[in-house]
Amino acid sequence: MYLPDVPAHIVQRGNNREPCFFAEDDYRLYLDRLGQALKRYQVKLHAYVLMSNHVHMLMSHPMLLGYPG
Numbered sequence: 001m002y003l004p005d006v007p008a009h010i011v012q013r014g015n016n017r018e019p020c021f022f023a024e025d026d027y028r029l030y031l032d033r034l035g036q037a038l039k040r041y042q043v044k045l046h047a048y049v050l051m052s053n054h055v056h057m058l059m060s061h062p063m064l065l066g067y068p069g
Contacts, residue, residue, distance in 0.1 A: 010058075010059055014065065017054070043059050
């Protein structure tokens with residue numbers, strides 16, 4: 001569950017911890033697509049770190065998000 005406007009630490013890893021990024025253009029493409037998704041879903045990105053095989057993000061959303069039920 002994610003609480004309104006409370007930042008959550010999100011980690012995205014490569015399959016079997018293998019690299020996600022192989023070249024500088026991969027990082028740029030990732031950030032471009034991330035920016036599009038942030039706008040589309042109204043998510044705030046407070047901080048991020050792009051590593052070769054994973055990404056850390058601190059994100060929040062203005063609404064209560066979680067599993068139904």
